[in-house]
Amino acid sequence: MHFTSEERHEDGVLSREFTLGEIPGILWTPRSAAPTPLVLMAHNNGLPMAQPRLRARARHTAAAGYAVATIDAAGCGDRPRTAAEEQARADLRRAMGAGEPVDEIFESLVGSMVERAVPEWRTTLDALLTLPEIDGPVGYSGWTALGIRLAVADPRIRAAGFFAGGYVPRAQREEARQVTVPLLLLLQWDDEGNPRQRALDLFDAFGSEEKTLHANMGGHVGTPWFEVEDGGRFYDRHLK
Amino acid sequence: MHFTSEERHEDGVLSREFTLGEIPGILWTPRSAAPTPLVLMAHNNGLPMAQPRLRARARHTAAAGYAVATIDAAGCGDRPRTAAEEQARADLRRAMGAGEPVDEIFESLVGSMVERAVPEWRTTLDALLTLPEIDGPVGYSGWTALGIRLAVADPRIRAAGFFAGGYVPRAQREEARQVTVPLLLLLQWDDEGNPRQRALDLFDAFGSEEKTLHANMGGHVGTPWFEVEDGGRFYDRHLK
Numbered sequence: 001m002h003f004t005s006e007e008r009h010e011d012g013v014l015s016r017e018f019t020l021g022e023i024p025g026i027l028w029t030p031r032s033a034a035p036t037p038l039v040l041m042a043h044n045n046g047l048p049m050a051q052p053r054l055r056a057r058a059r060h061t062a063a064a065g066y067a068v069a070t071i072d073a074a075g076c077g078d079r080p081r082t083a084a085e086e087q088a089r090a091d092l093r094r095a096m097g098a099g100e101p102v103d104e105i106f107e108s109l110v111g112s113m114v115e116r117a118v119p120e121w122r123t124t125l126d127a128l129l130t131l132p133e134i135d136g137p138v139g140y141s142g143w144t145a146l147g148i149r150l151a152v153a154d155p156r157i158r159a160a161g162f163f164a165g166g167y168v169p170r171a172q173r174e175e176a177r178q179v180t181v182p183l184l185l186l187l188q189w190d191d192e193g194n195p196r197q198r199a200l201d202l203f204d205a206f207g208s209e210e211k212t213l214h215a216n217m218g219g220h221v222g223t224p225w226f227e228v229e230d231g232g233r234f235y236d237r238h239l240k
Numbered sequence: 241m242h243f244t245s246e247e248r249h250e251d252g253v254l255s256r257e258f259t260l261g262e263i264p265g266i267l268w269t270p271r272s273a274a275p276t277p278l279v280l281m282a283h284n285n286g287l288p289m290a291q292p293r294l295r296a297r298a299r300h301t302a303a304a305g306y307a308v309a310t311i312d313a314a315g316c317g318d319r320p321r322t323a324a325e326e327q328a329r330a331d332l333r334r335a336m337g338a339g340e341p342v343d344e345i346f347e348s349l350v351g352s353m354v355e356r357a358v359p360e361w362r363t364t365l366d367a368l369l370t371l372p373e374i375d376g377p378v379g380y381s382g383w384t385a386l387g388i389r390l391a392v393a394d395p396r397i398r399a400a401g402f403f404a405g406g407y408v409p410r411a412q413r414e415e416a417r418q419v420t421v422p423l424l425l426l427l428q429w430d431d432e433g434n435p436r437q438r439a440l441d442l443f444d445a446f447g448s449e450e451k452t453l454h455a456n457m458g459g460h461v462g463t464p465w466f467e468v469e470d471g472g473r474f475y476d477r478h479l480k
Contacts, residue, residue, distance in 0.1 A: 189444075189453075200440070203455070204429070210464075213429075213455035215443070224450075226477065230470065237466065 001127040003027075013062040015055075020127055022079075023120050025049070025071035027128070028062035035135030037239040038067045038128060040121065040150075040157075042142040048077035054142075057228050061141075064232050065240070067134045071124050073117035073146075085112055106167035114145050114169065121150060129156075137239045141231065144185075144202070148172040151179045159183070159238035161231050164199035165191045165220045176202055182210040184234045186227055191220045241367040243267075253302045255295075260367055262319075263360050265289070265311035267368070268302035275375030277479040278307045278368060280361065280390075280397075282383040288317035297468050301381075304472050305480070307374045311364050313357035313386075325352055346407035354385050354409065361390055369396075377479045381471065384425075384442070388412040391419045399423070399478035401471050404439035405431045405460045416442055422450040424474045426467055431460045 006016040012031035017024070026049055030036060039061055043054050049070045058068040075081045081089070088109035095102050128134055137158040140147045144162040151157045152175050160179070164187040168176075183206060187199045203213045212234070216224055246256040252271035257264070266289055270276060279301055283294050289310045298308040315321045321329070328349035335342050368374055377398040380387045384402040391397045392415050400419070404427040408416075423446060427439045443453045452474070456464055 209457065211457050212464075213453065215453035215455075217449065217451050224452075226473070229473070233466070233469070 001131075009059060011059065011063045013059050015059070015062075020071075020124055023071050023073070023124060024077070024079075025069060025124060026055075026058070028058045028068040029133050030062050030065050030067075032065065032133075035133055036065055036067050037136035037139065037235075038069065038125075038134050039139040039141055039235060039239075040125065041068050041070045042073075042117075042121065042140070042146050043070065043076070048072060050077070057141075060228055061232060061235070064236075066139075066235065067128070067131075069124065069128055071120060073113070073120045075113045075116055082112065082116075085109060088112070103167075107169055110145055110167045111169040111171065114149055114172065117146050118149050118153065121146065122154060125154070125156065139235045139239050141235075144168050145172045148175050148179055151181055157181060159235060161234060162186065163223070164188070164202065165194050167194070168198070168202060173202060173205065176205040177207045180207045180209070182234075182238050183208050183212070184231060185211065185213045186223060186231075187213060187215040188220055188222055189215050189217050193220060241371075249299060251299065251303045253299050255299070255302075260311075260364055263311050263313070263364060264317070264319075265309060265364060266295075266298070268298045268308040269373050270302050270305050270307075272305065272373075275373055276305055276307050277376035277379065277475075278309065278365075278374050279379040279381055279475060279479075280365065281308050281310045281381045282313075282357075282361065282386050283310065283316070288312060290317070297381075300468055301472060301475070304476075306379075306475065307368070307371075309364065309368055311360060313353070313360045315353045315356055322352065322356075325349060328352070343407075347409050350385055350407045351409040351411065354389055354412065357386050358389050358393065361386065362394060365394070365396065379475045379479050381475075384408050385412045388415050388419055391421055397421060399475060401474060402426065403463070404428070404442065405434050407434070408438070408442060413442060413445065416445040417447045420447045420449070422474075422478050423448050423452070424471060425451065425453045426463060426471075427453060427455040428460055428462055429455050429457050433460060 001018050001020045003016045003018050008014050015028045017026050049072050062068045072079050075085050091105045138156045140157050140160040145168045147160050151160050160183045162185045185203050241258050241260045243256045243258045248254050255268045257266050289312050302308045312319050315325050331345045378396045380397050380400040385408045387400050387402050391400050400423045402425045425443050
């Protein structure tokens with residue numbers, strides 16, 4: 001893990017870009033003498049880690065006493081896509097333009113991205129946990145399909161905050177029953193591209209004894225900021 | 241409004257029992273020099289205001305800087321029931337024992353209780369707002385059917401936290417579209433007596449631009465304590 005740049009913000013948070021082999025990432029850490037728990041913040045599908053809203057959430061969470069890390073996994077951000085992923089994205093644009101069903105295209109595209117992202121996130125987690133400034137349980141935040149896979153595969157994940165606004169492949173919908181960590185699912189009630197009933201079915205399917213659904217009015221990008229604060233308290237309950 | 245007893249608690253909260261004509265109530269106020277906003281805390285249907293969990297919630301909310309008031313409205317707690325209400329309760333016990341449908345019985349029982357409770361809550365609100373220790377916007381917490389009626393009838397109610405675990409008569413389900421204040425609906429995902437889909441439909445129906453649903457695992461009485469704290473932050477956003 002090589003740090004390639006660093007910036008100290010006025011709230012005391014230090015943000016550092018890093019590379020780990022081919023994987024580019026960002027680590028935010030609070031001004032803290034003691035090691036802190038870690039939250040992995042994964043953005044949905046194709047969004048780059050540089051997205052301002054993700055950075056703002058990460059800063060806020062770090063200022064509250066967490067190390068926060070994100071990466072552009074394979075196929076995300078500027079990372080090269082496979083020929084099949086490029087084809088699926090082209091098919092998706094065409095199908096959306098024509099008003100045709102898109103589920104099967106998402107199934108193959110998101111399925112492929114999850115498969116390729118999981119080992120990179122685990123490698124990143126291994127490296128992060130060797131840093132002296134990080135210790136304690138690990139939380140996950142963001143991209144649901146990836147998070148389900150990670151939470152099932154990696155017992156180091158102890159609490160998960162998921163955003164329901166993204167396609168979840170059938171394999172991960174099945175796996176949801178095996179997720180048993182405390183979880184918080186965020187739903188935008190009128191998310192244009194993501195049928196509400198699927199999110200409710202997914203919430204029902206999770207195997208966790210403690211699971212909470214927060215639904216708010218509005219479309220895909222309308223999640224109110226107070227949910228970032230609610231999310232912070234969710235992590236405080238389980239990681240501190 | 242006559243105060244009949246008072247008790248100062250270790251958290252500084254003063255709780256006072258009062259009567260207002262035939263209406264018995266309790267008012268909790270924080271140790272505060274300035275007047276505070278008010279939260280009306282209504283318990284579902286037949287539960288008495290003396291219920292320990294309601295008292296604990298009221299104390300917690302008052303300690304956070306609110307005046308909190310509850311009453312036993314007509315037909316609630318020890319208050320006399322009408323002959324029709326007594327009959328409906330007997331019918332309910334019989335139907336539940338026999339595994340028969342209960343919706344129509346609830347329709348008449350809860351409908352009657354809401355009709356009788358609304359004027360008493362408004363009278364109580366009038367009296368509370370004359371007290372020097374109370375000023376500012378009014379919030380509502382608890383019994384959904386009553387709260388819908390009050391929020392539609394009384395513009396002084398500025399934010400509403402509802403608990404989905406109670407029968408909502410058809411008239412109030414219709415009226416939900418006219419509720420426009422910010423609201424937080426609490427749902428127990430596996431509430432034995434209250435079908436989940438009805439609560440989701442009700443959430444969908446509310447006319448409020450800002451509405452949030454919090455769903456948690458478990459049955460009717462399993463709401464986790466952290467929801468009291470989340471509720472507090474909801475009132476802080478809208479009443480302070």
